[in-house]
Amino acid sequence: MLTEKKIKELELKANHIRQSIIEALLPAKSGHSAGPLGMADIFTYFYFHALKHDPKNPDWADRDRVVLSNGHICPVLYASMAHAGYFPVEELKTLRKLGSRLQGHPHREWLPGIETSSGPLGSGVSQAAGMALADKMDHGQTATRRIYAFLSDGELQEGNSWEGIMFAGKYKLHNLLAIVDYNNIQIEGYVDDVMPLEPLADKWRSFNWHVLEVDGHDLRAIDEAVEHAHTIFEKPTVILAHTIPGKGVSFMERNYKWHGMPPNAEQAAQALDELKKAEELIKSAQ
Amino acid sequence: MINPKLKLNPKIWNDDVEQAPIRKGFGTGLLAAGEADKSIVGICADLTESTQMHLFAEKFPERFVQVGVAEQDLVTVASGMAAMGKMPFTSSYAMFSPGRNWEQIRTTIAYNDQPVVIVGSHAGISVGPDGGTHQALEDIALMRVLPRMIVLAPCDSVEAKKATMALAKLKKPAYLRLAREKSPIITTEETPFEIGKAQIFHETDGIAHVGVIACGALVHNAMKAAHKLEKEGVRVKVMNMATIKPLDTAAVIALAKECGAIVTVEEHQIAGGLGGAIAECLAGSIPTPIEFVGVHDEYGQSGAPLELIEHYHMGVSHITDAIKKVLDRKG
Ligand SMILES: Cc1ncc(C[n+]2csc(CCOP(=O)(O)OP(=O)(O)O)c2C)c(N)n1
Ligand SMILES: [Mg+2]
Numbered sequence: 001m002l003t004e005k006k007i008k009e010l011e012l013k014a015n016h017i018r019q020s021i022i023e024a025l026l027p028a029k030s031g032h033s034a035g036p037l038g039m040a041d042i043f044t045y046f047y048f049h050a051l052k053h054d055p056k057n058p059d060w061a062d063r064d065r066v067v068l069s070n071g072h073i074c075p076v077l078y079a080s081m082a083h084a085g086y087f088p089v090e091e092l093k094t095l096r097k098l099g100s101r102l103q104g105h106p107h108r109e110w111l112p113g114i115e116t117s118s119g120p121l122g123s124g125v126s127q128a129a130g131m132a133l134a135d136k137m138d139h140g141q142t143a144t145r146r147i148y149a150f151l152s153d154g155e156l157q158e159g160n161s162w163e164g165i166m167f168a169g170k171y172k173l174h175n176l177l178a179i180v181d182y183n184n185i186q187i188e189g190y191v192d193d194v195m196p197l198e199p200l201a202d203k204w205r206s207f208n209w210h211v212l213e214v215d216g217h218d219l220r221a222i223d224e225a226v227e228h229a230h231t232i233f234e235k236p237t238v239i240l241a242h243t244i245p246g247k248g249v250s251f252m253e254r255n256y257k258w259h260g261m262p263p264n265a266e267q268a269a270q271a272l273d274e275l276k277k278a279e280e281l282i283k284s285a286q
Numbered sequence: 287m288i289n290p291k292l293k294l295n296p297k298i299w300n301d302d303v304e305q306a307p308i309r310k311g312f313g314t315g316l317l318a319a320g321e322a323d324k325s326i327v328g329i330c331a332d333l334t335e336s337t338q339m340h341l342f343a344e345k346f347p348e349r350f351v352q353v354g355v356a357e358q359d360l361v362t363v364a365s366g367m368a369a370m371g372k373m374p375f376t377s378s379y380a381m382f383s384p385g386r387n388w389e390q391i392r393t394t395i396a397y398n399d400q401p402v403v404i405v406g407s408h409a410g411i412s413v414g415p416d417g418g419t420h421q422a423l424e425d426i427a428l429m430r431v432l433p434r435m436i437v438l439a440p441c442d443s444v445e446a447k448k449a450t451m452a453l454a455k456l457k458k459p460a461y462l463r464l465a466r467e468k469s470p471i472i473t474t475e476e477t478p479f480e481i482g483k484a485q486i487f488h489e490t491d492g493i494a495h496v497g498v499i500a501c502g503a504l505v506h507n508a509m510k511a512a513h514k515l516e517k518e519g520v521r522v523k524v525m526n527m528a529t530i531k532p533l534d535t536a537a538v539i540a541l542a543k544e545c546g547a548i549v550t551v552e553e554h555q556i557a558g559g560l561g562g563a564i565a566e567c568l569a570g571s572i573p574t575p576i577e578f579v580g581v582h583d584e585y586g587q588s589g590a591p592l593e594l595i596e597h598y599h600m601g602v603s604h605i606t607d608a609i610k611k612v613l614d615r616k617g
Contacts, residue, residue, distance in 0.1 A: 022538040029415075030414070030415045030416075031415070070417065096415035096417070096588045097415075097588065097589065098587065098588065098589030098590070098593055098594070098597065099589075100586075101420075101589060103417040103418065103587060103588045104415045104416040104417035104419075104420070105416060105417050105418075105419045105420065107417070107418065107419075107587075117419060118419070119416070119417070119419030119420055120381060120382060120385075120386065120419055121355055121419075122355070153354055154332065154354075154355050157332075157353075157354035157355040157356045158355055158356055158357075159356065159359070161357050186332055186354075187332050187333060187336070188332050188334055188335070188352070188356065190331075193355025194332060194352055194354050195332075195352065195353065195355075195356070237511065
């Protein structure tokens with residue numbers, strides 16, 4: 001269980017990561033804002049609490065594996081990795097530039113700590129399931145490395161997603177935990193309108209997964225869900241994380257137009273202003 | 287000099303030449319075709335505006351179908367609708383359609399001979415900052431290898447509009463390659479267009495020394511290279527190859543016979559693309575030295591579009607270099 005102190009620490013970290021996302025997107029002049037901001041709390045929780053990893057030794061064999069399937073939200077992955085010590089925070093400003101390790105979509109070969117390249121949607125669950133199955137082949141129920149698959153709601157419209165979900169159910173991959181960014185937006189509008197997923201929990205359940213739902217900004221609830229998932233030995237678990245796209249920047253929140261747009265200078269200044277005020281509030285509450 | 291018979295854009299050499307994204311021509315073309323033919327339906331996978339299908343979707347909502355992020359569904363639903371008498375245009379990014387759903391296209395559209403047009407936008411390195419995962423450099427090869435598939439790669443948005451309208455009338459399995467970035471307008475409304483017909487955009491005074499065959503937005507760079515060398519006394523013909531399949535073999539062979547040296551230019555892998563098609567044609571008829579301008583067996587990366595064109599050696603200077611090299615080989 002997370003202590004009050006740890007929660008405050010994580011909240012502050014998530015705030016810094018949100019600021020870094022804005023600071024990276026501004027000079028990039030292209031890229032995605034809504035998804036990354038919405039997933040900042042969850043990525044903070046993993047990179048600064050749950051994940052077994054060593055930023056100074058990204059190839060450490062016993063590390064947990066992170067598969068980011070919806071590669072376009074990489075600004076939150078890069079910012080989390082930078083703050084965790086994988087590379088200098090300053091480097092975030094090279095996002096999407098020629099020669100940068102921080103490619104527009106994650107590149108496994110170029111940046112240590114990236115387990116797989118992504119961007120084309122819908123192939124994350126299967127890759128994570130492959131990793132989980134390989135580990136179970138060698139270690140059975142005692143496999144201790146966790147395989148975390150981060151997915152988006154939009155990409156659950158891809159057939160490949162459901163092939164992977166069916167597969168993981170068949171092999172009872174207890175070491176696999178999927179986290180879905182259920183923010184109800186995609187490029188052209190609300191997921192509900194473009195191609196509805198509901199009843200989503202029932203779909204996963206009928207594919208033999210254990211299903212949990214949380215508020216994706218409630219660190220305590222996220223922690224409880226992840227801890228609970230560790231106790232499930234007979235199936236893979238999915239956490240449907242309800243998040244607010246653009247979370248923390250008032251004019252971006254819940255607006256699908258911000259799916260694939262970066263802030264301009266004025267918008268970035270306003271976003272950073274809001275985030276700095278939020279930072280003060282977190283600090284003063286300590 | 288510019289071929290006067292084709293009524294090309296007279297401002298082609300100017301720095302302020304009009305620019306528009308090639309995909310835009312598809313959008314306006316589909317709208318016009320949809321007005322004329324009620325059997326046309328538009329099907330998209332969460333990229334309606336990016337691929338410019340929104341113009342059609344807004345005008346004809348009852349003939350627009352949204353499949354979500356599902357490219358395999360996109361083309362197989364299209365095949366089914368075609369089987370019932372519709373003329374479907376499907377659109378996505380080239381990386382995902384035909385990149386992801388190739389076998390579905392092969393069996394349910396090409397093998398089945400269903401009239402579906404697969405529109406692949408954001409093809410090539412000029413996609414820019416999204417990076418290597420989104421830069422389709424293999425799509426011409428993927429589609430060209432399919433028996434029956436027609437493959438078009440228009441050079442500007444005006445030609446893309448004509449290509450779209452021609453495909454709407456043709457009603458055959460076809461692939462239409464589009465680019466994201468704006469690029470110079472080379473042709474005009476008056477420029478003739480016919481599927482399967484190559485055109486000499488840059489003419490020479492007397493027999494040409496080298497023939498350049500190009501497709502897509504890089505036709506403009508090829509024209510500039512020819513223009514530059516003309517001043518140095520090197521006579522270069524530039525052929526716009528908007529139809530990569532079926533290839534206008536008569537035109538290619540005639541150009542090779544005249545010049546005895548060919549350069550191909552495309553925003554695509556050298557393997558399997560336009561250059562490959564030209565090499566296959568000439569090797570079987572009149573073997574001719576060829577230099578290939580394009581991407582040499584590597585993936586792209588993030589960067590600004592023009593910066594990437596230079597970085598991956600598809601700029602004007604790289605084309606002039608290739609022309610000089612092939613001239614040397616010709617001896
Ligand atoms: C296979 C594939 N098809 C299409 C795309 C283009 N695309 C990028 S993001 C996106 C929307 C996906 O929705 P979601 O991941 O839920 O977006 P978010 O919540 O981050 O706004 C689409 C269609 C892609 N990257 N991959
Ligand atoms: Mg979403």
